[in-house]
Amino acid sequence: MIQLENLSAYYGRVQSLRSVSMKLESGRIYSVLGANGAGKTTLMRSILGLVRSTGTVRFGGEDISALPTHERIRRGIAIVPENRRLFADFTVGENLRIGAVNRNDREQVEADVKEMCNTFPILGQRFTQAARTLSGGEGQMLALGRALLSNPKLLLLDEPSVGLMPIAVSDIFKMVAKISAKKGLTVLLVEQNAKKALQIADYAAILELGSITFQGDVETLKSDDRLQAAYLGGH
Ligand SMILES: Nc1ncnc2c1ncn2[C@@H]1O[C@H](COP(=O)(O)OP(=O)(O)O)[C@@H](O)[C@H]1O
Numbered sequence: 001m002i003q004l005e006n007l008s009a010y011y012g013r014v015q016s017l018r019s020v021s022m023k024l025e026s027g028r029i030y031s032v033l034g035a036n037g038a039g040k041t042t043l044m045r046s047i048l049g050l051v052r053s054t055g056t057v058r059f060g061g062e063d064i065s066a067l068p069t070h071e072r073i074r075r076g077i078a079i080v081p082e083n084r085r086l087f088a089d090f091t092v093g094e095n096l097r098i099g100a101v102n103r104n105d106r107e108q109v110e111a112d113v114k115e116m117c118n119t120f121p122i123l124g125q126r127f128t129q130a131a132r133t134l135s136g137g138e139g140q141m142l143a144l145g146r147a148l149l150s151n152p153k154l155l156l157l158d159e160p161s162v163g164l165m166p167i168a169v170s171d172i173f174k175m176v177a178k179i180s181a182k183k184g185l186t187v188l189l190v191e192q193n194a195k196k197a198l199q200i201a202d203y204a205a206i207l208e209l210g211s212i213t214f215q216g217d218v219e220t221l222k223s224d225d226r227l228q229a230a231y232l233g234g235h
């Protein structure tokens, strides 16, 4: 459902992504692992059209490579950026509704906001509180809930575990897996926390200096000694 062909990205004359090709099937979770600076965020920015790139991005069969970011988002791509970018002085409820700004089915949006508060009860409990009063884990749940309210087909998650307690990371990853399975949502999960990411991923890719050096199912990655040592801290 999303296919990247020879995707390269540049900041000025510096190339940060080198001819990346990937095929992501609907309803599956793909984890992209890689060290700091490997190009993980750049990969997401390229999919959204936020960085100068060459190559092709196909989404649901359509070549979207030439489309501006807002058109790509309108077709069903949502991102939870690394720093979450919540509106700190807006309430939890307002932040959730902001996720649905591009939708015009108002009544369904309200029903979905309610459903999101059932999925993440803490968001219901904190509904009228400002987002800045949330803990790290709660803030990440809000960022995830907000992204989901746009009804995406593809969800890009950029290092959702950063700054969270291990228990909050487990909760959020479990929730992502559940929602993906329930809604047929495709997830591209970029993580440095490889162990946690691979607990929910169907497929994994490794990015090194802008190039994909491994791509395959999680079991294959786990059975490769070199990759095991480099990304999972050995056996
Ligand atoms: N805005 C930018 N301007 C110039 N270089 C950048 C910019 N953003 C990222 N880079 C460079 O691109 C490479 C990949 O960065 P990034 O995609 O952020 O890596 P990751 O998310 O894997 O940590 C790094 O070498 C980084 O220094």
Ligand SMILES: [Mg+2]
Pocket (backbone or CB within 6 Å): 040, 041, 042, 082, 158
């Ligand atoms: Mg990054």
